[in-house]
Amino acid sequence: MHPFDYIRPATPQDAVAAFANAEAGARYIAGGTTLYDLMKLDIERPPLLIDVTAIAGLGEVDIGDERLRVGALVPMSTIAADPDIGRDYPVLAESLAKAASQQLRNMATVGGNLLQRTRCMYFRNGADGAFPCNKRQPGSGCAAIDGLDRGQAVLGTSASCTAVSPGDWPVALTALDASVEIVGPAGARRMLVADLYRLPGDTPHLEFSLTPGELITGIEIPRPAAGSGSTYHKIRDRESYAFALASAAVVVQRDGDLVSRARIALGGVATRPWRATEAEDLLVGQPLTIETALAAGRAAFSTATPGHHNGFKLELGARTVADALLIAAERSRT
């Protein structure tokens, strides 16, 4: 860990201006649950931390008829425990309730959570140069591809990187077609959450579609159609405080016994929150049974590329999608 400067501006504009004036590598910080961790591991070495927690107006939750708006500074635990969100957006509340630990959820914010970095062990452990990592040190190679890759991605991988996108919340937001509100040096803009994440390709060190200095201020989530059912189903090595081996955020609308629309996003298996459109398309007009649900699950992994120790994620992921679909269908009304 290295010394750094620290400021705590009062407005988004001040924060953005401070970033613009700082030397390269400055970081915004809110709960700090990822950033401090990576600073201790020497992965992140910011010369300046811009603490955004004093900025007013970023801590509001607004449940409207058409949409839910959540300020970037709302703690994860607030959304996880909100009874109205639990009722109207179960997939959101469940994704946060099943993430991290209560202590982390109390500290971490829903905005910062979107930018959590991968848990790839070769990424986290190699600051002393012990392991190559194209994400940590561009061009150095990838130790995970021929290494212990049980936790690595099977979707969206490249020859440069197989690191998993670790989050739960971004997966749920991706399923709900949520968007983020951003301010930056060039002003304000919006972006779909799904567009926030880049595929690794041959530039795995570039993880997000934000330009330097941009700050996420809020998240807007369109309300699912009346009667739809949703869930976030997460399978992991233990029942809490663990990252997903495979997870599925699903929203199901039915017309009679048949699916009229399904939205499916995957976590724990891909290099970014992964929308499984092939699986969604397959379900439209179908009844939801264990057979159709499993077929959809398998379709979600039809393009997957397993490594040495993570091949089980194809089958586990398919079955996780299937269980999630059946849970969501059970919750839906026609």
Place this chain on the structure above:
Amino acid sequence: MIPASFPDRARIDARDKVLGVARFSADVPVTGVLYAMMVPARIAKGTLTGLDTAAALRVPGVVRVLTEADFPAPPPVIENGPPPPPPTLEREIAYRGQPVALVVAETLEAAIEGAAAVVCTYAAAPFAALIDSEGGVREMGEEIVFGDAEATLASAAVVVEGEFLSPTQHHNPIELLATTAVWEAGRLTLHEATQGAGGTRGMTARALGIDPGVVDVKSPYVGGGFGQKGGLGQRQTALIAHASMLLGRPVKLVTPRGQIFHLATYRPLSRHRIRLGATAEGRMVAMQYDAEQEQSRHGIFPSAEYHETTSRMYGIANYLGTSADVRIDRQPPGWMRAPHPQASGFAMESMVDELAYRLGQDPVALRLANTGDVDFRTGQPFSSNHLNACLEEGARRFGWSSRTAEPGSMTADDGSLVGWGVACGSYPSMMVPAVATLRIGADGSTRYAASGHEMGQGIRTAIASVLLESLEIDPERLEILIGDTTAAPQHITAGSWGSAGAVPVAMRAAARMREAVAELLDGREIAGNLHRRLATVRRPFLEIEVSEVGPGQGQDVLQALQYGAPAVAGPAYPTFTTMSYIAHFVEVRVEPTTRRVRVPRVVSIVDCGRVISPRTAESQVRGGVVWAIGAALREATEVDPRYGGYLNNDLADYVVAVNADIGAIDVGFIDQPDPLANSAGLKGLGEVAMVGASPAIANAIFHATGRRLHELPIRIEHLL
């Protein structure tokens, strides 16, 4: 005289711990303290060719960077003498993460920054990181042989065989390794998180070439030991002690968890090949068992002890046990809770379950028919063996009689497969010498000082139980000094001998004190407690000293105790063998689609002789079962053979069980005193609590799914 059953009593330090009053070694306030941080080697093997400390010394607050040149040469190895102390700093790198320098600074932050600024250059050498890596050297251990296993197996009606694997695992107590050294007026005081204050004193003195008589070690509370803070000593202790002596100021190190993974001992990966023969009626008659484990180049964790319990648990008359170390380039492995039987028990109890299925017998009935009164390994009787009572009581509480034997035959309402499994465990019941002083004051105070370390297992509560049951003293002013070399000689507390080392001597102290009081009062009847009686006769205090040794031990072991050397008796005593026993019954549920495994309930019944402290004893067993659930389903340390070291070196990625993984754990005790083991009639508990619970889970998974899994941990991918 063996005491009657002890009443339930709250943990005497519970309130202090909840309030944060109990002081663990890193909490001890020391004025003027300097902070240290180690610099770990980046390579897995080779030579440190350069060490540039200039940048580190420029970090504001860094006081000094210690290197190999600052330390004395290691002491000569003494033939048949005590094991050598851990090395200090060396240029030869034996494993990744070995400390190559120590940065000492005015603040913790400066120490961390300084450690990162030390620039090392290395000449890397080829290395072997795993048991199957090229360059590993296989070394056979002691053979355990009795009867004629080969011939009996050749003619046995039924033989089951299989190979089993137990992974590398790390202890991960919540309390990190912590050392604070204070060098003052010619004495060195070490506040150390250790299970062996006496051993730490001797190891540190030998490593630095100083007189152990000037070293004091204090370890009154340990935040979980599990063997990690035990016999081999910590490499960091002498480094910090030396830094304090060089700098003339107190120095403190709390080692980050990621470094501990690379420095401390661990449960080595081990492989177990078993052939188990039985008669057509199900009498186990012969066993051949070959065990091998990963081992460091100079490690001493003994491979032959995989046979310690497997050769004794059932009355198998013909046994052929081999063992081997495979020496590779890692730090030394060591004792981790249920050290050998966690792995050997998984192998053996899986085989016994398979034998039951092969014979079409109930796994409980098969076990009941195979326990015995004789230790075939020595030919001696067991001093007590209530394993059958454990099995019978466990089966009754669990409702075993409603089990249907066919794998996959039981399902829950939600479609989950239900599996019911059983397995037994045993562990040597050992005993160590102890010296205790007891002083009761007319002012209402009682001070008891003895050997022992409180790692959370409840040794203070057990001692208090004995003293408060036998002496009329004020419980509020009872001070129990343990883990402190200035109060009493300290034997290492490990191997489940904590109670045997602490309780009989406390009983003897109480009895001696009663005699002393009777002598003092000389027939006078005086009302009130002992404090009151002393006050009445104007005696400020009474103090007595007593000692205790194990069965068959001579008084010479008290001398060893003074030096901090291990002096362990049992399990084979001169005329009998003493083992503790447990039977675990486990229910698992396997989800139909994703095959997620849950463990909703466990029943564990223990024969540990007389129970001294019911509440902490139950807690010990629950803890053992919780760990076994983690070990069976989750825990493994990951080593990439291309790099060495440990990848999942934090509590997020090294997956131990959490509360949400644990269901009901029903603990019962037979509570029958062992008449020969010691004057308290107690047998060891902490280790046996865990033994057998992991195979009970594996057997339950077999019952649920029909899959016999030969490798731990059993993960979701093995069941898809």
